[in-house]
Amino acid sequence: MRREHDVGPVHRSSRADPRSEPRPPAPQDHDAGASPSGGRWLREFPLLRVLDEEGVADPGEVLLTDDGVARLYRWMLLSRTVDERMVTLQRQGRIGFYIGAVGEEAAVVGSAAGMEDGDWVFPCYREHVVSLMRGLPLVAFLCDLFGNAGDLIKGRQMPCHEAWRPGHFTSISSPIGTQLTHAVGAAWAARLKRQEMVAITYLGEGATSSHDFHTAMNFAGVNRVPVVFVCRNNGWAISVPVERQTAAETMAQKAIAYGMRGERVDGNDLFAVYAATRRARARAAAGEGPSLLECVTYRMEGHSTSDDPRVYRPAALVEPWRRKDPLARVRRYLGRQGALTDDALDALQAAVREEVLAALREAEALDPRPPLESLFEDVYAEPLWQQREQRAELEAAVAADPRVSDPRHADS
């Protein structure tokens, strides 16, 4: 039987929960075998929530001003709008691929907002809005999807693999979990340089199975490196549900074995995610070491545009999560606060939509291809003779027969 994804008690108060303290190892019943832990870890790591589905929050727990909430809501709305629009573009054949964060916006925006500007971000591949929050122009992000002449990474990766050095947003790669040790190394480097930088890195629950997860958690724990690991537990790794990924009841409990703090928060609650990240960052900056935040959320769409979840996931499993939509909660909250009227919220939605469409027009007007020579640049700091010779070889081949650039392959 499939567990409900976020079962377990919910704690409304999230401050300094004693259960997230590192604790001495409990005596182990060594021959207990594979007997289920009977919900023990769900109780040990209760789901921390500040903002409920009706948009009601305990004012004492809200760390953001109404203006601050409205700003973050705008980023969430931008993320959702871009995601929906880009899926359409992919279906129209205008971009080759897209992977988004629909349903996970609170986990992404709340955690990114909880960090400081100088902190480095080591993303997974659903945190595109974080690159925008860090200053990547929307047009440049869309150029990355097209791989065109405006793409900062010169059309070298699939869509959704952007990098943005000015915002300390590092380069996305497709292999799972590889970014986690990078965050550890960067945080370590900052400490050696006596700089107050805390690294944040993102992973899905699937990545907790990877060797890089274990290694990064262990290296970070041993050396008390200032890193915040944010696990978006969205229930699915492509077609594999979380209970086929790990026998652990929660991701947060994995922190214990590495001697670090773990917290489990409602990943669809912007305020809970933001507060947990602030706490984790403060601990890291104070020399108290790394933390693992499990944001319990849900992947509302397919893994990517290359995926059709209807093949493996009954719609009935998704349905309850529609009521937990992270944007709707914040929208209701802003309405209750009287911070933004319904009209203002509708106007905001229209403005964001127009912003995306305008950026799209601008991006699509650019040359669809980066220059041919860019193929051979940036392999090394300076091209070796191989890149120089092969560039000349390719240029001669294109000159001799333009079909070299023809997208049609000889697959009869």
Place this chain on the structure above:
Amino acid sequence: MPTLNIVQAVNDALRVEMRRNPDVVVLGEDVGAFGGVFRATQGLFDEFGKDRVIDTPLAEGGIIGTAVGMALYGLKPVPEIQFADYIFPAFDQLVNEAAKYRYRSGGQYTCGMVVRSPYGGGIKGGHYHSQSPEAHFIHTPGIKVVVPSNPYDAKGLLLSALRDPDPVLFLEPKRVYRAARGEVPEGNYVEPLGKARTTRFGTQVTVLAWGAMWHEADQAAREAEEEGLDCEVLDLRSLQPLDVDAIVTSVQKTGRAVVVHEAPRTCGFGAELSALIQERCFLHLEAPVTRVTGFDTPFPYTLENEYLPRAPRILKAIREVVAY
């Protein structure tokens, strides 16, 4: 000028650069107070402290992954992989991350580091303390691969690698770690990456080798001379970047080439060198390019002497290509 072995020369280079550049940090298994299982980092912990000479947990992927993060942030990490045979848990981090980071970020981020690792056989190490993995990495655009054969080059090439903006795999020939001794200047000097060294000038056949196998090639060339065969020997030193001009100039002169390496023959770097020579020296060749290599088997324990392409097998190949 002091006489050092390769381990001491590597240690000296690390010390020189760590004094010069505060961003250089050494990390790996047992590299700290213990000074490394081969002693290559001996004394560095005492001089530079635990923040710059770091004992890591036992996970090669973590060593390289952490080094990637350090490099992105602006340090110059020098991770040590205790034996090159153990580099494969870090293969993904080297091939998919370190090697591609500059390219895939459009040049926004760089990943300069020097991965040091003892490699090669002849020490009774069996499968897992003997392998020569250079071809895997030469086949990976974005990484440089350097292999010294002697103490002078070990120090000069390592100092170059430490100032290079790209990731460099620095393979140290452990069979001659202490056996190869020579004069090494004190303080700072560099040997450029991408330059072969012609260690013997000759007219009849060019022998290409690197690392520990250079010593076998040199021995074979000396024995060949006693038989009246005149060999030119190149120590390639740097496999990526490769000094293709030196190879082509030599082979166009001699018309014959013997390529020597420890790694298995199929898809070994000798295959690439043979192809390059064939493409660039075709009309000069008097005989087929000949490879003297390890065999297409896992590296053996008891029969390692037969497996390694040592001087007698190289000499046999020299005789055959001259007589072709």
